[in-house]
Amino acid sequence: MNTHFTAAVVGGGPAGLAAALALSAAGCDVLLAAPPHRAHGGAPDNRTAALFAGSIALLKNLDAWERIASHSAPITGIRIIDDTGGLLRAPELVFTAAEIDLDAFGWNVPNSALTAGLIEVAQRTGSRVRLHSTAGIVKAEIGASAVTLTTHEGATFTAGLVVGADGRGSLCRQAAGIGTRSWTYAQSAIATSFQHGRPHRNLSTEFHRPAGPFTTVPLKGLASSLVWVERPDEAQRLAALDEPAFRAVLEERLTGLLGPVGEITSRAVFPLSGLTAEAFGRNRVALVGEAGHVIPPIGAQGLNLGLRDAATLADCVADARAAEQDVGSAAVLDAYSARRRIDVTSRIATVDVLNRSLISALGPVHLARGLGLVALKTLGPLRRIAVREGLAPASADADLLHPDGARRLSERASGAARHSAA
Ligand SMILES: Cc1cc2nc3c(=O)[nH]c(=O)nc-3n(C[C@H](O)[C@H](O)[C@H](O)COP(=O)(O)OP(=O)(O)OC[C@H]3O[C@@H](n4cnc5c(N)ncnc54)[C@H](O)[C@@H]3O)c2cc1C
Secondary structure (H helix, E strand, C coil): CCCEEEEEEECCCHHHHHHHHHHHHCCCCEEEEECCCCCCCCCCCCCEEEEEHHHHHHHHHCCCHHHHHCCCEEECEEEEEECCCCCCCCCCEEEEHHHHCCCCCEEEEEHHHHHHHHHHHHHCCCCCEEEEECCCEEEEEECCCCEEEEECCCCEEEEEEEEECCCCCCHHHHHCCCCEEEEEEEEEEEEEEEEECCCCCCEEEEEEECCEEEEEEECCCCEEEEEEEECHHHHHHHHHCCHHHHHHHHHHHHCCCCCCEEEECCCEEEEEEEEEECCCEECCEEECHHHCEECCCCCCCHHHHHHHHHHHHHHHHHHHHHCCCCCCCHHHHHHHHHHHHHHHHHHHHHHHHHHHHHHCCCHHHHHHHHHHHHHHHHCHHHHHHHHHHHHCCCCCCCHHHCCCHHHHHHHHHHCHHHHHHC
């Protein structure tokens, strides 16, 4: 049995699975060592993720989109309702994808369907990804030319490059000696999904409330997912209500927008926090997804960032392969880290400012946010730039984020792109 791989991914959440397939598209033999994916707290992942064009292009390039799309719903509009109760109430805003010549801003994808779809691709005959089921990696020892991973069951594997996709408490990050900056918010998010009587018309609705946003995102049919941000004690109280009582408060919050609320899935509470690694790669370890950055679930940025990590790492590894370099070398990891820094830092800052402007008790902050929203509503070009930048940041680019990216990446890895440019 082969125990040495070009690259090994630790963690089988959406970011890890995408990274494993992206690296295989760059020509690597990849080990993916992971337990069955669970959200925080050990329960099945009941979250959904609104994924934008670059992420969808990545999933198409990995040949996973077809099987995921049938579980997902397009988001063609975003409605923002000021429910802060401030003196200057911002006007209701609706951004439509058609305004920026798109069919949809993105798609709302259940995490369970996303991980199942990616696993199916990895399991296909001829796949370069070997899935190794384990209760977890317990040790990562960094050597001069490879990293040795030890599983909970005592198996060992080596790889020239290890991808830490093992979430916010990342063992790989610690093994590589990468420090972090982390912070918390006095807020928690309740995540659930529900059926409703009226069609959502593929609109996502954000109620901006003093405790944080309350956001519905369309799912297939007469159903939506919900991310409801509240003070931590209130979030716990609401999540613990029995179903009829939770339905009653949900209907009250929705003010009839989606009609009567039907079946509600299990509720999970996620404390809001932030984290950023001081580098996204060092000592043969590259960090992707929440191992490298955690961002509150506001504005649907977290997993979109994680998937851009996977696509960018694939570019860097393809370049190394074309130059016949060691894929885990400091040069590759420095290049990866530098390419991810602006995107991650700017997303964290934007989400932080938006969140703090909502929960601030200060009148001037509300005024500024209100005026900002008025400007966005009235100024056509500004609105287009703001929406486009939120969807496809100019600071992040990689082959797999574009249509036809798999071919471009494979040419890059074989050195064809370099030769034709020369
Ligand atoms: C309520 C909510 C709503 C959200 N909505 C959106 C959205 O609309 N759009 C968006 O882009 N993002 C959204 N996000 C963010 C998104 O859910 C996360 O960014 C994403 O799930 C992170 O994926 P990950 O693979 O990096 O980490 P995780 O999902 O945490 O996966 C890490 C995996 O690593 C495994 N692991 C841990 N330690 C080890 C080990 N030692 N060995 C092996 N495996 C290990 C774990 O079992 C787990 O499967 C939302 C988040 C929340 C909380």
